[in-house]
Amino acid sequence: QVQLVESGGGLVQAGGSLRLSCAASGRTFNDYAMGWFRQAPGKEREFVAAIDWSGGITYYGDSVKGRFFISRHNAKNTVYLQMNRLRPEDASVYYCAARPLTATRNPERYDYWGQGTQVTVSS
Numbered sequence: 001q002v003q004l005v006e007s008g009g010g011l012v013q014a015g016g017s018l019r020l021s022c023a024a025s026g027r028t029f030n031d032y033a034m035g036w037f038r039q040a041p042g043k044e045r046e047f048v049a050a051i052d053w054s055g056g057i058t059y060y061g062d063s064v065k066g067r068f069f070i071s072r073h074n075a076k077n078t079v080y081l082q083m084n085r086l087r088p089e090d091a092s093v094y095y096c097a098a099r100p101l102t103a104t105r106n107p108e109r110y111d112y113w114g115q116g117t118q119v120t121v122s123s
Contacts, residue, residue, distance in 0.1 A: 001026045001027070001112070002024055002025070002026045002027045002032065002098050002112040003025045003026045003112075004022055004023070004024055004096050004097070004112055004114035005022065005023045005114055005115070006021070006095065006096050006115065006117040007020070007022075007117060008021050009094060009117030009118045009119045009120075010118075010119070010120070011120045011121075011122065012119070012120070012122070013086075013121070014087055014088055014122065015086065016121075017082070017084045017086065018083045018119060019080055019081065019082050019083070020080065020081040020083065020094055020117060021078055021079070022034065022036075022078065022079045022081075022096030022114060023076075023077060023078050024077045024078070024079070024098060025077065029074055029077040030053055030054075031053060031101065032053060032098040032099065033051065033052045033098070033099050033100070033103040033104070034070075034096060034097070034098055034103070035047070035050035035051075035096065035097045035103060035104070035105075035107070036050070036070060036079075036081045036094060036096055036097075037094070037095045037096075037097060037107055038090075038092035038094045038119075039092060039093055039095070040091065040093070043092075045095075045107050046063075046092075047059075047061045047105040047106075047107065048060070048061050048068060049061065049064065049070035049081060050070065051071070051079065051103055052101065052102055053100075053101045055071065055072050057102075058070055058103070059104075059105055063089075064083075067083065067085045068081060068082065068083050068084070069082040070082075079096060081096075083119070086121045088121045088122070089121075090119065090121050091119055091120050091121045093116040093117065093118050094116060094119055095113055095115075095116045096114045097110035097111075097112060097113045097114070098110060098111060098112040099111050099112075
């Protein structure tokens with residue numbers, strides 16, 4: 001089992017920045033690729049970003065490319081999502097997820113999920 005706990009959400013003005021963190025425990029963090037997804041009320045879960053086990057390969061959703069950046073610190077068992085130039089449409093609950101080794105945009109291929117952290121963007 002892998003336990004994931006997100007933090008760093010909150011209220012920010014449009015154009016501002018936030019950094020989300022996801023702390024993992026329970027298994028060897030280096031063995032897992034990590035993903036960030038988001039889901040707003042009444043909408044489907046949306047892929048945001050993913051990073052492979054080594055940090056060498058990253059993927060981004062089209063709506064966040066160039067504004068959001070995913071990274072990981074394996075010694076701290078933590079993955080980060082730096083969110084810049086936030087827009088009202090970025091407001092959502094953000095979830096981190098884990099799967100073995102290789103990153104993917106498909107949420108159905110992730111085995112473990114955190115409880116989510118709320119991001120609110122005021123216009």
